[in-house]
Amino acid sequence: MDDRGCPRFHGCSKIGDYEILGKLGEGTFGLVHKARSKKTGAVVALKKILMHNEKDGFPITALREIKLLKMLNHPNILRLEEMAIERSKGEGRKKATMYMVTPYMDHDLSGLLENPNVNFTEPQIKCYLLQLLEGLRYLHDNHILHRDMKAANLLINNHGILQIADFGLARHYDEQVPQPGRGGGEAKRDYTNLVVTRWYRPPELLLGLRKYTTAIDICVFGEMFVRRPILAGKSDANQLQMIFELVGTPTEENMPGWSTLPGCEGVKTFKAQSGNLAQQFRAQGSLATSLLSDLMKLDWRKRINAIDALKHPYFENDPKPARPGDIPRFEDSHELDRRKFRGQKAALPPAPAGGTVGMGPSGVWAGGGGPTANGPWPNGAGPSGRRAPGGWPGGAGTTGYAAGEGPPQLSYDSRVPNQRGFNRGGHGGPLDHRPPWLRGVQQDGRHPLPPPVSQTWGGSGLDGGRDRSYRAPSGSTGGRMDSYIPSYSSGNEGTRVRDDIARRDDKYDRSRGGDRREYGVRNSGRDRSRSPGRGMDRDRATHRDRDRDLYRR
Numbered sequence: 001m002d003d004r005g006c007p008r009f010h011g012c013s014k015i016g017d018y019e020i021l022g023k024l025g026e027g028t029f030g031l032v033h034k035a036r037s038k039k040t041g042a043v044v045a046l047k048k049i050l051m052h053n054e055k056d057g058f059p060i061t062a063l064r065e066i067k068l069l070k071m072l073n074h075p076n077i078l079r080l081e082e083m084a085i086e087r088s089k090g091e092g093r094k095k096a097t098m099y100m101v102t103p104y105m106d107h108d109l110s111g112l113l114e115n116p117n118v119n120f121t122e123p124q125i126k127c128y129l130l131q132l133l134e135g136l137r138y139l140h141d142n143h144i145l146h147r148d149m150k151a152a153n154l155l156i157n158n159h160g161i162l163q164i165a166d167f168g169l170a171r172h173y174d175e176q177v178p179q180p181g182r183g184g185g186e187a188k189r190d191y192t193n194l195v196v197t198r199w200y201r202p203p204e205l206l207l208g209l210r211k212y213t214t215a216i217d218i219c220v221f222g223e224m225f226v227r228r229p230i231l232a233g234k235s236d237a238n239q240l241q242m243i244f245e246l247v248g249t250p251t252e253e254n255m256p257g258w259s260t261l262p263g264c265e266g267v268k269t270f271k272a273q274s275g276n277l278a279q280q281f282r283a284q285g286s287l288a289t290s291l292l293s294d295l296m297k298l299d300w301r302k303r304i305n306a307i308d309a310l311k312h313p314y315f316e317n318d319p320k321p322a323r324p325g326d327i328p329r330f331e332d333s334h335e336l337d338r339r340k341f342r343g344q345k346a347a348l349p350p351a352p353a354g355g356t357v358g359m360g361p362s363g364v365w366a367g368g369g370g371p372t373a374n375g376p377w378p379n380g381a382g383p384s385g386r387r388a389p390g391g392w393p394g395g396a397g398t399t400g401y402a403a404g405e406g407p408p409q410l411s412y413d414s415r416v417p418n419q420r421g422f423n424r425g426g427h428g429g430p431l432d433h434r435p436p437w438l439r440g441v442q443q444d445g446r447h448p449l450p451p452p453v454s455q456t457w458g459g460s461g462l463d464g465g466r467d468r469s470y471r472a473p474s475g476s477t478g479g480r481m482d483s484y485i486p487s488y489s490s491g492n493e494g495t496r497v498r499d500d501i502a503r504r505d506d507k508y509d510r511s512r513g514g515d516r517r518e519y520g521v522r523n524s525g526r527d528r529s530r531s532p533g534r535g536m537d538r539d540r541a542t543h544r545d546r547d548r549d550l551y552r553r
């Protein structure tokens, strides 16, 4: 029942009851469309459940998402209103396609952060963050791990309400729920650690911990300050390096037990660092950095939980959090709109010399696009990767990182154009926030390829320099396999490359030690070109496997 005593979940309707208004998103598990109910006039989102292999029936991941969403009832969790069914003739029998019907949300955080016409004020950030923490507290208190927290899964409407969405990777959590003052606690049983988009993966997952806790959902929200993922690692090893640059390398004091985790060996060769978070986020003030460092604590047992984060003095201090109703309305902004926004950014003039945007030579995130910014410019700099001129390893005509060049550095001079790293604008110019594989055009006019999912841990991949000795945690990512990264359209929405599909697919063969060559990919190093036919077969097979596997874990 909802607050008005009406049933929350109405059951099933027909797709004909809706008028489709446009495409909103394209996820791993389904296409999302905006639609209007012909009966009530309500604007909704319809998430189509993709049947990757019809013989296997309804995907177990979708069943899981539907089951969880039906159970949940909180203002900061997306509400499943009903399922809509479409029956169409196919191969001599009626085929059914199912849609999840949820209220339409005007934005997702990822799209909103990319929209150059939207400025985030500090009261607004506090308002969103409070709602996010309320949603997380509710989930964790109800023994649910989300396991895919990221900006694209945080939906926001023009009434200032934020809701957590996408429960495709969520699961019941068998451990004690978080207690005040007790961080994330400890888990007794193993869970699969092939969860959470790489850029949002906490260090314990990257190091192969399987007894993880609700602390994995307390990911990095510095993104709201700097308007892009603050830890955009290019491989799992690189991800760890970026985390350690920010919060320091692990020791037995700050991360007890780290040296017994499967992935620790390579990390031991990393240069010891004390972390520069306070310096990087200096512009945001000491309370913001204090909360951020609590959220990013290496020790997952001590990482602040949602209950305590809600009481952090950051929220009590001026400026006070905005009330949702006070936040202005913005034009609809979804992850899928980002290409449009990037076009707008490229058309804007470069930031004034003097560096009020981006991370300047001092290495500090300046306030350009941050909460106190006046202009439309998002912060320009970010933790970023450097790419050798030849492009990506494994892709056609690419050469990968130059040996010894090392992993991305947290340094950027906003006054120097065309640096490698997070550039700003155009192809390699200022204000270009796209992942490196979308930046720059090769001589033949094509974009460089995204990094193949098979980025290796110690071979010829992105692991030049310091990275070289790192090995994936055995038993987790299969030794030579990376976790998943958010995917972006290369500009052609119709043929969007989903690296995360592969990531999720990997779960089955990694966790079971299966032979990846069965799908003609990855560990042979021969078949990175992904011929379309084989790719589709592989996708179908691996989706099936993923669905089976996820249900167990």
Ligand SMILES: Nc1ncnc2c1ncn2[C@@H]1O[C@H](COP(=O)(O)OP(=O)(O)OP(=O)(O)O)[C@@H](O)[C@H]1O
Pocket: 024, 025, 026, 027, 028, 029, 030, 031, 032, 044, 045, 047, 078, 102, 103, 104, 105, 106, 107, 108, 152, 153, 155, 165, 166, 167, 168, 334, 335, 336, 500
């Ligand atoms: N109710 C909604 N209102 C508006 N937009 C929505 C809604 N639900 C989803 N979207 C849009 O569709 C995108 C994908 O949705 P969702 O994350 O649920 O799909 P998915 O297939 O599980 O994606 P992923 O690849 O992240 O697993 C979201 O990032 C958002 O932009």
